[in-house]
Amino acid sequence: MKKKPILFSMLLLSIISCSDDKKKSKEDYNHFLISEITRISDEKEYKENYSYKENKIIDCDGSKKYYYQADKITKIELINSNNEIIKTIEYKYLNNRVDYYTTVEYGMVFKTKYTYEENGDVLYDTFQLYESGEEEELDNYGTYTFKNGNLIKLEEFLDGTETVTEYEYDNQKNPWENVLGLNLLLDQKPSVNNVVKEKFNEIDGYSGNTTYSYKYNSDGYPVEKKAIYEDGNVIFLEKFKY
Numbered sequence: 001m002k003k004k005p006i007l008f009s010m011l012l013l014s015i016i017s018c019s020d021d022k023k024k025s026k027e028d029y030n031h032f033l034i035s036e037i038t039r040i041s042d043e044k045e046y047k048e049n050y051s052y053k054e055n056k057i058i059d060c061d062g063s064k065k066y067y068y069q070a071d072k073i074t075k076i077e078l079i080n081s082n083n084e085i086i087k088t089i090e091y092k093y094l095n096n097r098v099d100y101y102t103t104v105e106y107g108m109v110f111k112t113k114y115t116y117e118e119n120g121d122v123l124y125d126t127f128q129l130y131e132s133g134e135e136e137e138l139d140n141y142g143t144y145t146f147k148n149g150n151l152i153k154l155e156e157f158l159d160g161t162e163t164v165t166e167y168e169y170d171n172q173k174n175p176w177e178n179v180l181g182l183n184l185l186l187d188q189k190p191s192v193n194n195v196v197k198e199k200f201n202e203i204d205g206y207s208g209n210t211t212y213s214y215k216y217n218s219d220g221y222p223v224e225k226k227a228i229y230e231d232g233n234v235i236f237l238e239k240f241k242y
Contacts (some may be wrong), residue, residue, distance in 0.1 A: 032178045032221060033057075033242055041236040055180045058074035060169065073181040098184055102129070111135065112187070121145070122186065149183070162203040169193040172221045175240055194222060210235065217242075 008189045029169045035057065037048045057066045057073075062083075067075040078087040091098050100113040109129040116122055142156035154165045160242040174191050176182055176236040183190040194214055201207040208230055215224040221242065 009124055026038075032219065032242055034175050034242060036241040038239040038241075039236055040238075052179075055178050057179045057182065068181065071180055073185060077242055091186075093184075096184075098186065101187065110138075114186070144186050149190075150195075151189050154189070161205070164201045164203070166199045166201075167191075167195045168197040170196050170214070172214065172216055172222065175242075194225075 014038065025173050033052050034050055036050070039046045039048070049061055050057060060064050063079050065077045065079065066073055067077075072091070072093055074091055077085050077088045080086050087103070090102055091101045093099060094098050097116065098114060100111055103110045103112070110126045111129055114122055114127050114129065115125070122144050124142055124144070126138045127135040128138055129135055139160065140158050142154065143154040144151060145155075150167065150169045152167050152169075154167075156163050156165075169191065171192055172194055174194055176190075182188060194212070195214050196214075198210045198212070199207075200209070210230070211228050213226045213228070214222040217223050221240070223240050225238040225240070227237075229235055
């Protein structure tokens with residue numbers, strides 16, 4: 001893979017450990033897995049319901065299905081109201097981490113390949129795949145930077161536009177922390193804690209900040225999340241049930 005310029009220095013990736021999961025009982029998983037999310041945005045209310053097999057996520061309202069091999073998520077399918085698969089993401093692993101994943105959508109196939117540097121930096125590069133077996137490298141690449149299991153910076157370059165998004169976190173429990181294998185999917189932006197500030201900057205272009213506030217239950221998991229843009233407008237409100 002050819003070397004590409006990245007404007008910012010890269011920090012150490014710290015992958016979330018799953019070792020504590022083995023110490024938890026089945027009742028713990030059932031108690032601390034999200035069963036429902038109510039989202040209120042633009043005066044409209046949406047609900048999402050999730051189902052699990054122990055601590056493996058299986059389904060979201062029939063519109064998003066997850067598949068496992070052992071303790072790893074290997075495929076995600078997005079399904080429309082006509083029960084048609086409109087998008088598929090398949091993950092391939094090497095040394096207990098995602099080596100690459102392929103995305104099939106609208107008849108096109110794309111491959112996103114990770115490069116794990118010795119110092120912990122993780123870069124991604126994107127290719128389009130053809131029936132002939134040819135792989136065309138696209139002008140779409142970037143870097144995920146993690147610290148203590150949280151995504152703190154996402155640098156992306158797409159079709160000549162470079163963006164940098166930086167994140168700040170609280171020290172509370174992330175509501176998805178007990179879902180087996182989800183922490184390995186870098187494209188899903190895994191984290192240990194909850195983001196409280198998101199700073200977006202398009203190089204030579206738009207920039208903006210979003211802050212997030214939470215209400216927590218007695219176990220330290222969020223039951224409410226509010227997103228507020230820098231002008232004070234509430235973007236959305238989410239309520240969690242476990």
